Amino acid sequence: MKTLCIEGWRGVNHSIAMVNQNQILEMVKDARFQLFHRDAPFFMPHWDRSKLDAGFSPEERAVIESLPDPGDQVMDVCLRIASPVRAGTPGSARRTATFVVTEFGLSEKSFDPPGLAPSALTQGDDLVITPTRWSQARLVDYGFDPEKVRVVPHGYKTDTFLPMTEEQRQQARLALNIQPHETVFTNVGVATWNKGIDLLLLAFAELRLAGLPVRLILKDHQGLYGITVERVFAEMAARAPQIGAAQVRDGISVLSTSLNLPQIRSLYALSDAYVSPYRAEGFNLPVLEAMGCGTHVIVSGGGATDDFTPPELCHRLHTRPGTAADAPQPVGGAFVVPDLEDLREAMLQVVEQRLPPPVRREAARLRLAERFSWGTVTRQLLDLL
Template identity: 70%
Template sequence: MRTLCIEGWRGINHSIAMVNQNQILEMVKHSGWRICHRDVSYFLPHWNSNKLDSGFSAEESAIIAGLPAPGGEPIDVCLRIASPVRLGEAGSARRNVTFVVTEFGLTGKSFEPAELSPNRLTVGDDIVITPSQWSCARLLDYGFAPDKVKVVPHGFKADTFHPMTSEEREQARLALGVKPHETVFCNVGVATWNKGLDLLILAFAQLRLLGLPVRLILKDHKGLYGLGVESIFAELTSRMPQLNSAQVRDGISILSTSLNLSQIRSLYCLSDAYVSPYRAEGFNLPVLEAMGCGTHVIVSGGGATDDFVSPALSYQLSTRPGTTADQPQVHGQFVMPELEDLIHAMRLVVDRQLPNPALRKQAREQLAQEYSWATVTHQLMALL
C-alpha cells in the first residue's frame, strides 16, 4: 500500500479546486493507494465553501471532505495542487508532483516565494504536470526542463455532463422563458480580459441589433474575484452606446447565484452554443464540459483548446498572436480572436448550419472515452 498526500484546495468552485476534487473522486477507486489530504490556504481570504460551493452531490462531497489529514506515516508521493506554486509541507515525501498551469506565462507572482526556481520543483524524480500543450510551452519558456514537464489533460464528469433528451431540453428552455425560435448562447467564464467576454458581448450586440432572435446567458463569478459582467458593460458602452439599449440588454441574462453541477449541465444543454473567444487559457474546462453535453462550441484557435476540441463539435475562430500594442498591461503570450469571424460563427448557429448530427454524436462519444475524469486520472496515477 502506497501513500499519496495531496496538498491543495477543495470545497470551492475555483477551477484548480474543481480539478483536485474531480481527481480525488477517481483516485479513491484505485486500489493499492492510501490517500490523505492537507488543505492549503485559499488564494483570497474571503473564499469559502458556503459562498463558493463546488456543486458536487452530498455523497461526493462526503468522499472529498472525508480524506484524512496525513499522520506520521511515510509519504510515497506528494501531489501539490494550489496557487501560487509552493514547495509545500510534506518534506519527507519520496517524490513530489506539482501542478503548474498558466494562461499568459509564468512570473515571480506564480510562485511562493517569488524566487522559487523551476529546479527546486524538479529535484531528482520530482516532476511538474500541466494540462495543455499551450501551458507546457509557457513552462518551458520560463525555464522548466522539457523532460520534467508532463502534460495531463483535465477531464469532465461524463456521468453528469451528457446530452439531454429533446423533451428535457425543451423543458429546460421553457423554464428560462426561451422561445422555440430563439438561439441561445452562453458562457460561464470569469469577467477577466483573457476570457474575451467583451468580444462575446460585442458580437452578440451586433446580432441583436440586426433583429435576430438571439439570447445570451452569462454566469457571473463576482464571488471569486469581485469582477462582474457589469464592469465589462460599463467599459464597452463608453465606446458603443447602443449596448445600453433595451434591444440589446433585454436579450442578456446574468446568473449570479452558485449553480450545482446538474444546473450547469442544464445551462450547457439548453444553449445552442457555448462561446469562448478567449485570448489566453491554461485549459478551458467549460469548453470540454459543454462538448460533453453535445453542445456546439465556438472557441479561439491557436490556444489551449486546440488539444481537445473536435471539428464536429466546434468552430475555431481565426486568431493572430497578441502584442503589447493590443494590451500593454499583459506581458506574455496570447492570441487575438477576430471579431468578424466570431459574428460569422454565431450567425452560423442562428442559421442552424452545424456539423452532421451523426458526426456530432460520434465525436461526443469519443470525447467521453478520452477525456472522462476516470481516463485522465488514470494517466495521472501512472506518473505517480
C-alpha cells in the same frame, strides 16, 4: 500500496479546486494508492465554502472530505495542486508532483516564495504536471526543463455532462422564458480580459441589432474575484455604445448565484452554442463540459483548447499572436487575438443551423467521453506517480 498526499483546495468552485475534487473521486477507486489530504491555503482569504459551493452531491462531498491529514507521516508521493505554486516541506515525501497551469505565462508572483526557481520543483524524480501543450510551452518559456513537464489533460464528469432529451431541453428553455425560435449563446467564464467576454458582447450586439432572435446567458463570478459582468457592461458601453442599447441588454441574462453540477449541465444543454473567444487560457474546462452535453462550441484557435476540440463539435476562430499593442495593460506573456468578424460569422452559422450532421456530432461526443472522462485522465496522472 503507495501513500499519496494531495496538498490542495477542497469545497469551493474555483477551477483548480474542481480539478482536485474530481480527481479525488477517481483516485479513491485506484487500489495502488492510500490517499491523504492536506488543505492548502485558499488564494483569497474571503473564499467561503458555504458561498462558493462546488456543486457536488452529498455523497461525493463525503468522499472528498473523508481523506485524512497525514500528520508527520512521510509519504511516498505528494501531489500539490493550488496557487501560488509552493515547494513542499523537505522530507515530507519521497517524490513530489506539482500542478502548474498558466494562461499568459508565469512570473515571480506565480510562486510562494516569489521567484522560486523552477529547478526547485523538478529535483531528482520530482516532476511538474500541466493540462495543455499551450500551458506547457509557457512553463518552458519561463525556464522549466521540458523533460520534467508532463501534460495530463483535465476531464469532465461524463455521468453529469451529457445531452438532454429534446423534451428535457425544451422544458429547461421554457423555465428561462426562452422561445423555441430563439438561439441561445452561453458563457460561464470569469469576466476578465483574457476570457474575451468583451468580444462576445460586441458580436452578440451586432446580431441582436440586426434583428436576429438571439439570447445570451452569462455567469457572474463576483464571489470568487469580486469581478462582475455589470462592470464589463459599463466599460464596454463607454467604448461601444451599442452594448448599452435596450435591444441588446434585453437579450442578455446574468446568473449571479452558485449553480450545482446538474444546473450547469442544464445550462450547457439548453444552449445552442457555448462561446469562448478567449485570449489566453490554461485549459478552459467549460468548453469540454459543454461539448460533453452535445452543445456546439465556438472557441479561439491556436490556444489551449486545440488539445481537445474536435471539428465536429466546434468552430475554431481565426486568431493571430497578440502583441503589446493589443493589451490594455502589460500581460507579461503570450496570448492570441480572436478575429471578431469570424466570431460574428460563427455565431450566425449557429443561428442558421449550419452545423455538422447530428450523426457525426454524436460520434465525436462519444469519442470525447471515452478520451476525457475523469476516470481516464486521472489514471494517466496516477500512472506517472
